[in-house]
Amino acid sequence: MNIDLCKIIELPKIADPRGNLTFVESGNQIPFDIQRVYYLYDVPGGSERGGHAHKGLHQLIIAMSGSFDVVLDDGKKKKRVHLSRSYYGLYVCPMIWRELDNFSSGSVCMVLASNKYDEADYYREYPEYLTALSK
């Protein structure tokens, strides 16, 4: 998979003086159906998350609060994306190695995922991931 398939998606934003509203619908704003939602919170300063690739999972990563960076790697190219707005989502396609770092204090990272949790869908070792890419 090519890193250029991973893109920032601008989500609808209903601006309102009472507070803004953003929504995501399965298969509409994003190119997959949502089977799972999870979020990272109470992340200590200096922490790093991720450090794996998924075989078949599609994800949308959103900074619901605060900010953090996502480093994407397709085995050839690397790209660092800073997320800080809750109406932007970073679409991550399968077979992309990702690391998350630079979390601001109080940040919340929400991830919409195309499948339920399945440990068999992970590459957790970088060399194993590179080998899979070369097949």
Ligand code: TYD
């Ligand atoms: P992991 O995906 O490695 O977290 P991160 O990429 O954010 O660093 O998951 C950490 C642990 O949580 C691991 O033991 C698996 C478990 N987990 C679930 O049980 N369900 C889930 O939906 C997710 C994402 C993780």
